Amino acid sequence: MKVETYLFGAIEVSPEKTLSFPNGLFAFENNKNFTLVHEEGKGDPASFTLQSLDDPSVAFQIIDPTTLGFHYELELSDEENALLKSPAAEDVAVMIILFKETEGEGTPGINPNLRAPLIINLKERVGVQKLLVKVATNVTLSNLSSAV
Numbered sequence: 001m002k003v004e005t006y007l008f009g010a011i012e013v014s015p016e017k018t019l020s021f022p023n024g025l026f027a028f029e030n031n032k033n034f035t036l037v038h039e040e041g042k043g044d045p046a047s048f049t050l051q052s053l054d055d056p057s058v059a060f061q062i063i064d065p066t067t068l069g070f071h072y073e074l075e076l077s078d079e080e081n082a083l084l085k086s087p088a089a090e091d092v093a094v095m096i097i098l099f100k101e102t103e104g105e106g107t108p109g110i111n112p113n114l115r116a117p118l119i120i121n122l123k124e125r126v127g128v129q130k131l132l133v134k135v136a137t138n139v140t141l142s143n144l145s146s147a148v
Helices: 078-083
Strands: 001-007 008-013 017-019 032-038 046-054 061-062 092-101 109-112 118-121 124-130
Touching: 017 124, 046 092, 078 124
Parallel strands: none
Antiparallel strands: 001 008, 017 032, 032 046, 046 061, 061 092, 092 109, 092 118, 118 124
16 A cells, blocks of 8 residues: 655555554554654664554654663553463564653653553564553663773
């Protein structure tokens, strides 16, 4: 199917490349069907665009949290496990949405939404967004220029 997108113009999306989020994403509950887009020929991408197939104007930049030094240990509820079709651990990817901080107390720039990771069953191509009340991540700092 051909999809007109805000960021990439017209793109061809094959059905096996779609991702389903049965509950949608927070504040975007009507957007349930997505595809991942990235620039071709740039090697392995560090981030992807999660493009809505339901609304071409809706797209999110997502990234593997480990590239930022964050490691999640998440426990799925029975409902989340059922929505994800009971995936094996090796079939699951955790991604976080990046957002642009424009006003307020936060540092201006691009920030990760650590409190609402995306959990995706890669084999079944279905995902959920999990809202965390408390974020307890294992942070790994690397590339430090000097010992602390």
